Amino acid sequence: MRAEALALTFLVTAAAAACADPAPTSVPTSEPLAFVPDLVPATADDPIVPIPTRLDLDARKVALGEKLFKDPILSRDRDTSCLVCHPFGKGGADGMPKSQLFGKEPLAVNTPTVFNVGLNYKLHWNGKWDSLEAQLDTPILNPKVMNITYGEIVSRLDASTDYKPAFAAIYTDGVTEKNFRDAVATYERSLLTPRSRFDRFLSGEPEAIDDRERQGYALFKSHGCISCHQGVNVGGNMMQRFGALKDYFAGRTITEADLGLYLVTNREEDKHVFRVASLRNVALTAPYFHDGSVDTLEKAVRIMAEYQLGRPLTDEQTGLIVAFLGSLTGDTGVEGL
Amino acid sequence: MKRDLAFRGLWILGVAAFAGQWVHAERARIVGPEHDAYLHDVRSLQASDARLNEQVMQSRQSLVTHYDDLARTVTALHRLHGRLDRTPAFLSPADAEVVRQAAGVSREALAEKARIVEQFKSENAVLRNSSRFFPIAAQDLRDRLRADPDAATLAPIVNEVLIAVLHYTQLPSGAQLARAQDAITALERASMPGAFRDDADVVSLHARTLLSRGPKVADLTNAVLTVPTAPAAEAVDAAYGRGVHAAEQQSAHRRGFMFATLLAALGLMAADFVLRYRRAARSERDTAAKLAAANETLLREKEREKELSDLKSRFVSMTSHEFRTPLAVILSSAELLEAYGERWVPTKRSDHYGRIKGAVGTMRELLDAVLVIGKSDAGKLECKPGPLDVGRFLREAIDAIASTSLRHEVRTDIAEPLPSAEIDEKLANHVITNLLSNAVKYSPAGGVVRVKAKADGKDLVLEVADRGIGIGRADRARLFESFHRGANVGTIPGTGLGLAVVKRAVTAHGGSIDVRSEEGEGTTFIVRLPVFTGESDQREAARAPSSPGRTTTVV
Numbered sequence: 001m002r003a004e005a006l007a008l009t010f011l012v013t014a015a016a017a018a019c020a021d022p023a024p025t026s027v028p029t030s031e032p033l034a035f036v037p038d039l040v041p042a043t044a045d046d047p048i049v050p051i052p053t054r055l056d057l058d059a060r061k062v063a064l065g066e067k068l069f070k071d072p073i074l075s076r077d078r079d080t081s082c083l084v085c086h087p088f089g090k091g092g093a094d095g096m097p098k099s100q101l102f103g104k105e106p107l108a109v110n111t112p113t114v115f116n117v118g119l120n121y122k123l124h125w126n127g128k129w130d131s132l133e134a135q136l137d138t139p140i141l142n143p144k145v146m147n148i149t150y151g152e153i154v155s156r157l158d159a160s161t162d163y164k165p166a167f168a169a170i171y172t173d174g175v176t177e178k179n180f181r182d183a184v185a186t187y188e189r190s191l192l193t194p195r196s197r198f199d200r201f202l203s204g205e206p207e208a209i210d211d212r213e214r215q216g217y218a219l220f221k222s223h224g225c226i227s228c229h230q231g232v233n234v235g236g237n238m239m240q241r242f243g244a245l246k247d248y249f250a251g252r253t254i255t256e257a258d259l260g261l262y263l264v265t266n267r268e269e270d271k272h273v274f275r276v277a278s279l280r281n282v283a284l285t286a287p288y289f290h291d292g293s294v295d296t297l298e299k300a301v302r303i304m305a306e307y308q309l310g311r312p313l314t315d316e317q318t319g320l321i322v323a324f325l326g327s328l329t330g331d332t333g334v335e336g337l
Numbered sequence: 338m339k340r341d342l343a344f345r346g347l348w349i350l351g352v353a354a355f356a357g358q359w360v361h362a363e364r365a366r367i368v369g370p371e372h373d374a375y376l377h378d379v380r381s382l383q384a385s386d387a388r389l390n391e392q393v394m395q396s397r398q399s400l401v402t403h404y405d406d407l408a409r410t411v412t413a414l415h416r417l418h419g420r421l422d423r424t425p426a427f428l429s430p431a432d433a434e435v436v437r438q439a440a441g442v443s444r445e446a447l448a449e450k451a452r453i454v455e456q457f458k459s460e461n462a463v464l465r466n467s468s469r470f471f472p473i474a475a476q477d478l479r480d481r482l483r484a485d486p487d488a489a490t491l492a493p494i495v496n497e498v499l500i501a502v503l504h505y506t507q508l509p510s511g512a513q514l515a516r517a518q519d520a521i522t523a524l525e526r527a528s529m530p531g532a533f534r535d536d537a538d539v540v541s542l543h544a545r546t547l548l549s550r551g552p553k554v555a556d557l558t559n560a561v562l563t564v565p566t567a568p569a570a571e572a573v574d575a576a577y578g579r580g581v582h583a584a585e586q587q588s589a590h591r592r593g594f595m596f597a598t599l600l601a602a603l604g605l606m607a608a609d610f611v612l613r614y615r616r617a618a619r620s621e622r623d624t625a626a627k628l629a630a631a632n633e634t635l636l637r638e639k640e641r642e643k644e645l646s647d648l649k650s651r652f653v654s655m656t657s658h659e660f661r662t663p664l665a666v667i668l669s670s671a672e673l674l675e676a677y678g679e680r681w682v683p684t685k686r687s688d689h690y691g692r693i694k695g696a697v698g699t700m701r702e703l704l705d706a707v708l709v710i711g712k713s714d715a716g717k718l719e720c721k722p723g724p725l726d727v728g729r730f731l732r733e734a735i736d737a738i739a740s741t742s743l744r745h746e747v748r749t750d751i752a753e754p755l756p757s758a759e760i761d762e763k764l765a766n767h768v769i770t771n772l773l774s775n776a777v778k779y780s781p782a783g784g785v786v787r788v789k790a791k792a793d794g795k796d797l798v799l800e801v802a803d804r805g806i807g808i809g810r811a812d813r814a815r816l817f818e819s820f821h822r823g824a825n826v827g828t829i830p831g832t833g834l835g836l837a838v839v840k841r842a843v844t845a846h847g848g849s850i851d852v853r854s855e856e857g858e859g860t861t862f863i864v865r866l867p868v869f870t871g872e873s874d875q876r877e878a879a880r881a882p883s884s885p886g887r888t889t890t891v892v
Contacts, residue, residue, distance in 0.1 A: 047402035121408035127455075130415060224466035230403035237408040238458040245463065245542060265452070273459070309466055310542045311474075312535075 047221065047230040050199035051116065051192050051280070051330060058186060060170050065187025067166070068180070073156055074140065076148040082139065082184075086114035088332060091284025092191070097292025105144045108257040110292035115332060116280045118189030120236035125290040126260045127239050127275040132185035150177040193281055193330025201327070209327045216324025219317055224309045228276045234328060236278035242290075243272060245310035248303070257290060283326045297322050344609050351602025358595040367584055371425045378417050379577050382443065382570040385414050393454060393561045396461055397554065404458055411451050418444040421573065424580075429587060432580030439576040443569035450564040457557040464550040468506065471543040475499040478536045488530050495540065498524050502544045506551055517548055651820040651833070659703050659832050663696030670696075706834040709767060710819055713841035720845045722759035722868070727751075727797060730762065731790055734769040744782040747773070752791035758868040760797075764842040765866070771835040772801040772862050778829060779860070780805035796848070796865045804859035808852070816852060825856060839864075 068074065069082045085099045086092050092113030100106035109125045117123065117132060129135035139145040140153070157163040158175040171179040198217070200208035209217070220226055229235040239261055242248050249258060249272060256263065261273035274290055287293065288300040301321050305313040313321070392407040401407075421440035424433040475495055482492040501517040521544045529537045670689040678686055712718040728751050735747050776786040780803045789800040808816060812823045817840035820833035839862075843850045848866035 045402055049403065049405060121404075121412065130412070224470060226402075227462040227466050231405035231408075232403075237404045238462070239455050240459045240462065244459075245467075245546060269456070309470075310539060310546070311470060312539075 046202060047226045048198070048202065048234055049232040050202045051119070051194040051196070051232060053194045055190060055192065057190055058170070061183050061186040062190045064163075064166050064170060065183040065185070065190075067162075068184050069187050073160070074148065074153060075146045076152070080146060082114070085111045085139075085145070088115075091115065091281045091329075091332065093285050095286065097287045099145075101145065104147075107142075107144050108255070109290045110287065112277070113281060113285050114188060115191050115193045115330075116233055116236075116278060117191065119192070119233040120275075120278060121238070122236075122275050125257070125274050126263050127273075128264050132188050133181040136181055136184060150180065153177075153180060193332050196280070196328050196330035198324070198327040199330065209324075212320055212323040213327045214324075216320035216322070217327075219320050220324050223305065223311055223313070223317070223321075225304065225321070228308070229279050234279040235276040238276050239273050240276050240308070241273045242307070244308045246307045248272070248307045255291070260290070279325055279328055281329050281332065283322075283329050284332075297325060301325075341613070344605070344612075348602050348605035348609055351598055351605060355595060355599040355602055358591065358598060362588065362591045362595055366588060367427045367581065368425065371427070372581065375421075375425050375577065378420050379570075379574050382414065382417050382421070382573060383567065385410055385417065386447075386566045386570050389414065389450070389454070389566075390562055393457060393558060396458070397558050399465060407454070407458070411454060414447050415451070418447060427584045427588070428580045429583060432576075432583055436573065436576045436580050439569070439573040443566065443573050446564055446566040446569045450561060450566050453557055453560045453564065457554065457561055460550055460554050460557060463546065464554045467543040467546040467550065471540070471547055472499065472503065474536065474543060475502075475540045478533065478540050481536075482533060485530075485533075488533060491527055491529065491533070494520070494524050494527050495537070498540065498544050502547055506547055509551065509555075514548065517544070521545060521548070648820060655820050655832055655834075656703070656707070659830075660700060662830070663699045666696040667693050703832060703834070705767075706771075706832065706838045709838045709841060710834060713845065718764075718841060718845045720761045720764060720847070722761050722846075725758055725760040725762055725765070725868075727755045727758050727760070727790060727868075728753045730760075730765065731769060731788065731799075734766065734773060735788060737770070738773045738777060745777050745780060745784055745786055747786045747788060750787065750789045752789075755790065755792050755797070756869045758797060759870060760866065760868045761846060764846050767838050767842040768864060768866075769799070769801075771839045772864070775835055776801050776803035776805065776860070778831065779803065779826070792869055793865070795867050795869045797868045799864040799866070800861060801864075802859065802861035807856040807858050807860055808854040809856045813852065813854065817850075 072078045072081045074081065080101055084101065085094045087094060092115035093111045097110060098106045098108070099111045112125070123129040123132065123135040124138060129138070140148060140150065154175055154177055157167065157180065164175060167175045167179055167183075170183075173179065197208045198213070201214075220229075228238060228240050231237045242260065243250075252258075259271055261270035262268070264270070277288075282288075283297060286297065287295045288297070289303075294300045294303065298318050301318050302313060305311055305318075389407070389410045392401065392410060395401045396404065396407060418440060421443075422437055424436050428436065475498060479492050479495040479499065482488045482495060498517070498520040501513065501520040505513040505517045521541055524537060524544075525541050527537070670692045674681075674686065674689050681689075709718060731749065731751060735749060739747065773786065773788070780786060784804050787800070787802045789798075789802075791798050806823070806825050806827075808823050809825060812821070812825075815821045817836050818833075819837040821837075822831055822833040840850060843864055843866065846866050846868075848864060850865075851863045852860065853863070854860035
């Protein structure tokens with residue numbers, strides 16, 4: 001009798017426990033918000049939107065991501081961190097036409113800035129990636145950059161007395177590839193450069209930019225630059241052929257990197273199609289273009305006007321636009337948080 | 338025991354099955370938040386797709402100034418599709434697969450649409466620039482040409498380009514296209530003065546851009562709107578709806594089955610407990626009953642032992658007494674005869690010899706009785722019937738009694754002639770002798786003893802009645818037991834064997850014996866012995882006179 005009573009008690013308890021603690025439901029993971037609306041809205045019909053000054057991110061993930069971003073543990077030989085190619089002092093890129101790490105081949109394309117990447121619609125010059133988490137493949141797996149595998153990174157982090165508890169504190173499943181990507185991407189999203197003079201102008205401070213810059217902005221719009229360089233990141237939200245109105249590559253030796261989106265889609269019509277670069281902090285991120293072939297902003301602006309707009313600029317006009325672009329340099333010291 | 342274990346195992350199994358089903362059902366239960374989140378995604382898919390179309394149209398009309406919102410919508414659609422693969426756990430695997438397949442179709446449609454949207458954005462941006470800039474550039478060139486006397490003749494060529502291209506952009510048609518192309522070709526062939534050459538090239542470039550990009554953007558817009566994302570999204574919605582419905586029904590069925598299992602298990606459990614309780618109670622009762630029975634048996638055996646022991650002691654005391662009396666008579670008569678026989682008169686001598694003979698006779702009777710009872714008890718009392726004249730036999734028996742008693746009157750009433758009978762004479766003798774001697778012994782002097790005999794069918798009915806002391810009610814039950822004597826016998830000598838012998842003899846002969854008696858009133862024994870054979874009975878009855886003979890013997 002006692003045995004049965006025990007068995008029954010056990011079963012009832014088990015059933016009750018099963019009832020009380022149902023199978024874990026897959027709660028949709030909170031999508032990291034691109035940004036929350038700013039307190040001071042831009043004028044409704046302005047094609048450029050100010051960078052938000054507040055972000056809704058998990059501060060613990062940001063801190064962990066920052067540590068990872070700056071740690072050479074992510075490279076096979078422990079000699080390269082993300083910061084090597086994305087030093088903050090140089091506008092989030094290394095200032096070289098094509099980055100070349102010690103003892104390695106130079107990269108195929110110019111290193112873009114890491115600032116404001118969270119605001120980009122697509123990533124990489126050829127628009128290969130839809131998310132920062134996915135984009136990590138480019139530096140991590142590249143033999144010319146980190147030259148490592150996620151498995152190796154996970155085992156290194158799992159063996160680390162620093163990282164293992166830090167991951168465990170944030171993620172229930174500790175160190176995993178997914179969580180690694182999440183932490184780094186979350187940190188990258190925090191790397192915004194708000195409060196540029198131009199954003200302050202947009203947000204209701206007419207005196208934040210000077211007359212030349214204001215004229216440059218007007219020209220930027222009227223000349224047609226704004227058709228592609230628009231939105232919060234002044235670019236970064238669409239693809240465009242390099243040479244929309246005039247063949248930029250005519251008479252040049254075409255490299256693989258010049259093929260752009262074609263490398264992703266293999267469609268003839270996608271040849272030389274690149275992601276429109278963001279012009280945020282553009283004054284800091286010379287040299288320019290996917291191949292880093294242009295060393296000054298003036299030259300870059302002229303090339304754009306000629307090949308993309310079919311509307312050459314005068315020296316005066318170029319100067320005005322360059323002046324306007326300078327007002328897009330944001331607050332890189334405070335990383336968005 | 339084995340059946341018990343199987344029974345118990347069955348309900349424990351039932352409860353376990355119930356618990357298992359419960360866990361399973363809980364897992365398959367339609368979880369509100371999970372369902373809401375997924376349904377929200379499915380519906381968002383359709384809403385976002387509609388918004389995407391709207392935003393493309395707005396961009397086409399230059400109603401929006403940047404692509405951020407459009408890009409965000411596409412991103413949202415990609416994320417939604419990423420989540421749609423994680424179907425809620427409560428869907429059956431088959432239904433979940435159907436939903437995922439529908440989502441896959443939707444995702445492919447979206448990928449196609451997103452690709453076209455990207456092309457649209459690129460081409461639309463270029464078209465937008467040219468459509469804005471072309472009229473300004475063309476007017477500017479025309480006006481400057483007009484203002485220059487050397488080049489004024491070229492102004493109409495530029496003007497024709499301006500008019501034809503704008504006309505075409507407003508009302509695209511084959512004719513307008515041909516006109517516009519002709520106008521542009523004319524401009525390109527015209528020999529522009531150096532100061533106007535570059536500007537003319539720019540006008541031509543943008544004019545051609547409008548002619549090529551205009552239809553392209555229109556086609557891309559059309560393509561965006563015709564990619565079947567909306568039906569695909571609806572299909573996901575429908576598949577999910579069907580899956581949820583199926584899951585609801587499944588859940589209801591499972592619950593029903595689950596509770597049926599529980600009921601069955603509880604029923605079995607209750608039955609098990611009841612049966613075991615009953616069995617326990619029964620076994621307790623059984624044990625008690627067995628104990629009681631054993632106790633009773635023990636008591637009975639003890640009693641029987643006591644009875645046997647009593648019987649033995651009675652037998653010993655009785656026999657010793659009964660033997661001692663005649664032995665004493667024999668001894669005293671023998672001693673007297675030895676001492677005085679010479680001097681006694683012959684009559685007195687013969688008196689003592691008579692006493693000796695009588696005592697010996699008594700002893701022989703006693704021994705006979707003991708022998709009969711012993712044989713009977715041993716099952717060796719045999720009945721060997723032979724032809725016997727019942728009337729004569731009875732009369733001789735009565736005469737024999739008469740020789741031992743002096744003061745009783747025996748009246749016989751024998752319904753003669755009796756049919757010829759087959760009787761064991763020895764057994765019959767035991768019966769009649771004992772009954773008669775008892776009747777005489779327990780009747781006062783001068784009492785009447787009646788003996789009746791008649792034929793009743795095949796039975797000889799023999800009645801011996803006296804008016805003696807009778808038999809008490811208590812004694813009647815044990816009347817035929819050996820050595821049992823009535824409480825009212827007083828000093829009348831007796832062995833307590835006579836009736837026992839009678840009973841055994843009657844039984845051995847296949848007959849029966851009844852007794853009617855009142856204490857102090859007298860006793861009647863009725864013996865029935867099946868002694869007449871049917872045929873001879875008829876013959877004898879036919880031959881014999883009907884009047885029964887009646888005699889009285891005074892003894």
